[in-house]
Amino acid sequence: MAPLSTNEFGRSRVSERSVVDGGRERTEATPKALYTLMMRISALEDGILKALSAGTFRAPFYPVRGLEPACAAVGLALKPTDYIVSTYRCLGDVLAKGVPMREIMAELFGRAAGTSKGKGGSMHMAAPDYGLMATTGVVGAGMPIAAGLGLAALWDGADRVVVTTFGDGASSTGAFHESLNLASLWSLPVVFLCQNNQWGEHTSIDDYTRQPVIATRAEAVTMKTIRVDGFDSMAVFSAVREAVDHARMQRAPVFLESVTFRLRPHAYGTDEPYIPKSKREAAIEKDPVPNMRRLLINSGALTVDEVSSIDEAILVEVDDAIRFAESAPPTPIGEMMTDVYASTGGMPL
Ligand SMILES: Cc1ncc(C[n+]2csc(CCOP(=O)(O)OP(=O)(O)O)c2C)c(N)n1
Numbered sequence: 001m002a003p004l005s006t007n008e009f010g011r012s013r014v015s016e017r018s019v020v021d022g023g024r025e026r027t028e029a030t031p032k033a034l035y036t037l038m039m040r041i042s043a044l045e046d047g048i049l050k051a052l053s054a055g056t057f058r059a060p061f062y063p064v065r066g067l068e069p070a071c072a073a074v075g076l077a078l079k080p081t082d083y084i085v086s087t088y089r090c091l092g093d094v095l096a097k098g099v100p101m102r103e104i105m106a107e108l109f110g111r112a113a114g115t116s117k118g119k120g121g122s123m124h125m126a127a128p129d130y131g132l133m134a135t136t137g138v139v140g141a142g143m144p145i146a147a148g149l150g151l152a153a154l155w156d157g158a159d160r161v162v163v164t165t166f167g168d169g170a171s172s173t174g175a176f177h178e179s180l181n182l183a184s185l186w187s188l189p190v191v192f193l194c195q196n197n198q199w200g201e202h203t204s205i206d207d208y209t210r211q212p213v214i215a216t217r218a219e220a221v222t223m224k225t226i227r228v229d230g231f232d233s234m235a236v237f238s239a240v241r242e243a244v245d246h247a248r249m250q251r252a253p254v255f256l257e258s259v260t261f262r263l264r265p266h267a268y269g270t271d272e273p274y275i276p277k278s279k280r281e282a283a284i285e286k287d288p289v290p291n292m293r294r295l296l297i298n299s300g301a302l303t304v305d306e307v308s309s310i311d312e313a314i315l316v317e318v319d320d321a322i323r324f325a326e327s328a329p330p331t332p333i334g335e336m337m338t339d340v341y342a343s344t345g346g347m348p349l
Helices: 031-053 068-077 089-096 102-106 142-156 168-172 175-186 233-252 276-282 290-297 305-327
Strands: 018-020 024-027 083-087 131-134 162-167 190-195 222-228 255-260
Touching: 031 068, 031 089, 031 102, 031 222, 031 233, 031 290, 068 089, 068 162, 068 190, 068 233, 068 290, 083 089, 083 142, 089 102, 089 131, 102 142, 102 305, 131 142, 131 222, 142 162, 142 175, 142 190, 162 168, 168 190, 175 190, 175 276, 190 233, 222 233, 233 255, 233 290
Parallel strands: 083 131, 083 162, 162 190, 190 255, 222 255
Antiparallel strands: 018 024
16 A cells, blocks of 8 residues: 655746636636635535524534545546535535535525525535535445446446545445445446544444555455645645546546544534544644645745635635525425435336
8 A cells, every 4th residue: 555645835926827628617626726625615614503503593413624625626636527426414515516606505504596496404415516426324335326327437438537525434335345345346437535544433443444554445345546735735636637637537536545634523412522632633733724724825836815805705605695595485395305216207116
């Protein structure tokens, strides 16, 4: 197993350009774009937690603080026509794939304007127009869906990459092993992105496996693997790009393990006395968003004023999204059963 990869930060002043791709625009991948997306994720999460604490709305919520580099890097590496399949801990993936904040917040509030007309909630968002194909509350369940989407891309001859994200705990499910095996056997263009935050709910990785290097499980099925320090935003940025490019060009799967640590509790409203204080404090020192901000300023890539104006614009966007959701009409009762069950086309079940 290769050691964790690290990356030198490019010192050149970065510029922002848009590129047209598949008829839609996407932002070119630059350190500034990476920071902006990471900050949008982090600020939206802060806004959600504040609104939950204030009782503005109620919903289950699984924080992503600390996971922003990989979420944002995926958003920048993928084309609009690519797909992503995520989990209940999906805020970063959903936003990075291009779903507008207003639609995300409306979904969390149970509003008709939400990604799934308010019927999915925080754990079950889907927005196929943006390539967000599913998020699921069932641990490990996204990987077979991603493998199926990868197989469909091959059959259709589509230039499409599918990324699926999941935690370290999900690597002990049967679905994980079945998906990796078939993705390798059939050479599917799927990136399996493990956000290894060292915890499966309340259980430390050391208490559920003797092999804490999750990527070894992918090596067992001869899949290309990349392992990266998840707190090193620029290294993650390169690793994600390498993985996505490989899946697209080689039409082959890649296993990418981003090694990080859970900076917030498993879910909103829970406590975590089981995590040693020293470990958590050491991890908080590596909090990627403030560190990336410092890196941009210290390297001369952006001035303090430029970073402040990015941050201020994001806070306005978050505030707007929460106000929009708060005042948006709730999903009508008559909508409750539509889009819930597929039609059998007259066939008995
Ligand atoms: C099949 C299944 N088993 C158990 C659970 C309960 N559960 C919810 S989150 C979670 C922890 C999963 O840990 P990991 O895959 O590392 O992801 P993380 O929550 O750390 O992002 C568990 C066990 C579930 N939702 N689905």
